[in-house]
Amino acid sequence: MKSEKTTLIWVVMMLMIRTQKVRLYPNRHIKKVLDSLCDYRRYCWNEGLATWNDMYDLYTLDSNSPRPSTYSVRNELVANKADWQYELSARTLQLAITDLGNAWKNFFDKAQPDWGKPTFKSKKAARQGFKTDRAKIVAGKLRLDKPRGVKDWYxxxxxxxxxxSGVLKVISIYRENGKYWASLPFEVELDVKPKAGDNSAVDVNVGHLNYTAGVINTLPKRLRKLYQRIKFYQRQLAHKRVVNGNKATKGSRYIAMRAKLQRNYRKVANIQHDIMQKFTTDLVNDYDKIVIEDLSVKVMQMSHVASKGLQRSMFGYFRQTLTYKCDWYGKALIFADSQYPSTQRCSKCGHIKVGDDKITLQGNAVHQTKHSEYVCYSCGTKLNRDENAVANLLALI
Structure with missing residues (x-):
């Protein structure tokens, strides 16, 4: 009898999380439900933070007391639930305390982008939201988990x-300016792009991004007009607060003008996100290896020389978007060290400017050169400053 050999072929699927930001159109009944869940999320966060602080105070006074943790704080809130809380989703409370525990972990890591001690949430904040991991997509619509004892549900x-398409994970729903949005993370199979056979480097600057194929303007003229409008609304709101005091924020005109300000901020964010999304997509489609600088943006913003321009140029969002897209499509992202002299180094001979020869934001006062000029005093080469930086970054591949 011949023995048959069975060969098992294991297909390893590379999975990734792709997040879709969508607009929600709830009816009147679900609007009230979403508003209640937003308020409940804020209530759970604030109660959890207060409980965490109390437990920590007891722990510092008596080492025998339990140290606060996500598990202990969640159990404390669940044990003290009121009757009205059972009408709302239980996952809202649990996910809020989980996020609170992550916030305390991030507090001990200063490298986090939003580093800081967890604070209480305000009901006056422009954005209110909540999370759930029991939502489903049914016939192209979003279905939330129905609480116990509720009949009407849509x-x-x-x-x-x-x-x-994909497996839906923990979603985030938030309300802003009377509109409802959702971030829907789907677990999908990794889509590896074919090799393009070319490499590129990106030099980030205030107002524009330079790369191998040209320049991307991150602050177009339409943004400048919106920023002027935002500045006008901010001054008007500040004037109303000075004249009317605390009562100003309750006036109908103040609320209407604040809504206009928030709409303009949303327009600015949409324009900038659209620019970054399209540019990063082109990069991962056209290049296999991409080099960018590992900049300390927070330290740069503390100088107050170009802090507003740095904030508006969205360096952090560009890096975040490019990082996850390179992971999605199997492209290599290389970070140049923050001390790498991409601006001061000559891409032709390798000479590095030091001392009074360095190029600053205003150029070089000793040699009377402009900000956009790079003049090598070793080989005499004259280059565009940004193009020279891109060539230096490209040399790291």
Whole structure:
């Protein structure tokens, strides 16, 4: 009898999380539900933070007392639940305390982008939201988990352009300016792009990004007009607060003008996000290896020389977007060290400017050169400063 050999072929699927930001169109009944869940999330966070602080105070006074943790704080809040809390989703409380525990972990790591001690949430904040991991996509609509004892329940219509394929994970729903949005993370199979056979480097600057194929303007003229409008609204709101004091924020005109200010901020964010998304997509489609600088943006903003321009140029968002897209499509992202002299180094001969020869934001006062000029005093080469930086970064590949 011949023995048959069976060969098992294991197919390893590379999975990734792709997040879709969509607009929600709830009916009147679900709007009230979403507003209640937003308020409940804020309540759970504030109660959890107060409980955490109390437990920590007891722990510092008596070492025999339990040290606060996500598990202990969550159990304390669940044990003291009121009757009205059972009408709302239980996952809202649990996920809020989980995020609170992560916030305390990040507090001990200063490298985190939003480093700081957890603070209480305000009901006056422009954005209110909550999370749930029991939502489903049914017939192209979003269905939230129905609490116990609730009869009337409806699915939420989603904006048509959304790609709803994949396994849905923990979603975030938030309200801003009377509109409802959702971040839908889907677990999908990794889409590896074919090799393009070319490399590139990106030099980030205030107002523009330079790379191998040209320049991307991150602060177009339409943004400048919006910033002027934002500045006007901010001054008007500040004047109302000075004249009317605390009562100003309750006036109908103040609320209407604040809504206009928030709408303009949303327009600015949409324009900048669109620019960054399209540019980073082009990079991962056209290049296999991409080099960017590992900049300490927070330290740069503390100088107050160009802090507003740095904030508006969205260096952090560019790096974040490019990082996850390179992971999605199997492209290599290389970070140049923050001390790498990409601006001061000559891409032709390798000479590095030091001392009074260095190029600053204003150029070089000793040699009377402009900000955009790079003149090598070793080989005499004259280059564009940004193009020279891109060539130096490209040399790291």
């Amino acid at each position: 699915d939420i219509r989603i904006s048509k352009h959304a790609d709803l």
